[in-house]
Amino acid sequence: MVNKQLVDQFGRRVNYLRLSVTDRCDYRCVYCMAEDMTFLPREQILTLEEQLRICSNFVDLGVEKIRLTGGEPLIRRNIMALIEPLGALEGLRELVLTTNGSMLKSLAKPLKNAGVRRINVSLDSLKADRFKQITRTGKLEVVLQGIEESIEAGFERIKINAIIIKGRNEDEIIPLIQYVKERGLDISFIEEMPLGTTLAYDRAESFMSSVELRRVIEQEYSLTASTKDSGGPAKYFDLEGSNTRVGFISPHSNNFCSTCNRVRLTSDGRLLLCLGNEHSVDLRPLLRQQHSDDEIKQVLMDAMNIKPERHHFDLNEKPQIVRFMNMTGG
Ligand code: SAM
Ligand code: SF4
Numbered sequence: 001m002v003n004k005q006l007v008d009q010f011g012r013r014v015n016y017l018r019l020s021v022t023d024r025c026d027y028r029c030v031y032c033m034a035e036d037m038t039f040l041p042r043e044q045i046l047t048l049e050e051q052l053r054i055c056s057n058f059v060d061l062g063v064e065k066i067r068l069t070g071g072e073p074l075i076r077r078n079i080m081a082l083i084e085p086l087g088a089l090e091g092l093r094e095l096v097l098t099t100n101g102s103m104l105k106s107l108a109k110p111l112k113n114a115g116v117r118r119i120n121v122s123l124d125s126l127k128a129d130r131f132k133q134i135t136r137t138g139k140l141e142v143v144l145q146g147i148e149e150s151i152e153a154g155f156e157r158i159k160i161n162a163i164i165i166k167g168r169n170e171d172e173i174i175p176l177i178q179y180v181k182e183r184g185l186d187i188s189f190i191e192e193m194p195l196g197t198t199l200a201y202d203r204a205e206s207f208m209s210s211v212e213l214r215r216v217i218e219q220e221y222s223l224t225a226s227t228k229d230s231g232g233p234a235k236y237f238d239l240e241g242s243n244t245r246v247g248f249i250s251p252h253s254n255n256f257c258s259t260c261n262r263v264r265l266t267s268d269g270r271l272l273l274c275l276g277n278e279h280s281v282d283l284r285p286l287l288r289q290q291h292s293d294d295e296i297k298q299v300l301m302d303a304m305n306i307k308p309e310r311h312h313f314d315l316n317e318k319p320q321i322v323r324f325m326n327m328t329g330g
Helices: 046-061 080-087 104-113 127-133 142-153 172-184 210-218 285-290 291-305
Strands: 018-020 065-069 094-097 118-122 157-162 186-190 223-225 235-241 245-249 264-267 270-272 281-282
Touching: 018 046, 046 065, 046 080, 046 157, 046 285, 046 291, 065 080, 080 094, 080 104, 118 142, 118 270, 127 142, 142 157, 172 186, 172 210, 210 223, 210 245, 223 281, 281 291, 285 291
Parallel strands: 018 065, 018 264, 065 094, 094 118, 118 157, 157 186, 186 245
Antiparallel strands: 223 235, 235 245, 264 270, 270 281
């Protein structure tokens, strides 16, 4: 099958896959997971070989960018056995990763050597006790060491992802900007999404919008709109006097849906066509019932027909999507 592409009924070409390699995590961030999580039984999780096979079929169909996420992708046992062959896939232009940073100290260099070009590291606080409160189990020092190791490894870009919650960490906005500026990193502030049912606090109360965040930053720094379009829910700005880019990711707005180029694969093999909707196709049976690669490609192409036009999120309503973020990979 040559020259076949993934195009949905609204003419959008899908060339970006986000793969949740595991639903498990060594952290229990308050906005992402419940304290006491039940994870999927291991036999329901795709093997690394199955994940590689799906990725390779996606790349044959024109997918040029794959982001590995989770759960925590780097705690999956033997994860390099997936990442190394992915890095060698012809046609895949960008292999990137989102991580909580807990394993970067030992894995930054192997990742870079395997062809991972950019990494995103989630970091909501530079204060050890607060970092622990937010992640419930994380150690700040380990993550900071992992980031230094990653800088040394020489990734093209390293981006910090931060979720700012009023009454919890809004005093960290400027320190986080200083931290990335000093190191030549980028940063994105992500608006919290009403996913799952982890409500340890009232989301509508603590939500900090991108507009509010920008106002705080612009009291100290000047931001200039960047010409680069992410093709996703992020707006980027250049930070004055540095090569740092500051992004604001507003998944609540749906004005990026018209250019949506991405799909997600859950760790148990469900292809999600939209983060804010339940439209999905279960790929695991195909993988486990000896279907050919051509049959898998046909299913992927057919799946494009159910990609919804747009999503709706409303902070004041009960979460409509009951998946936890670790299922979908963010
Ligand atoms: N464990 C890795 C990490 O934390 O970076 C990768 C998976 S995590 C689900 C991916 C991203 O989703 C993280 O940057 C995290 O902050 C974000 N996230 C988790 N729950 C969220 C929520 N309810 N709303 C918005 N972003 C969320
Ligand atoms: Fe784990 Fe990432 Fe979710 Fe935190 S945000 S619990 S690190 S998957």
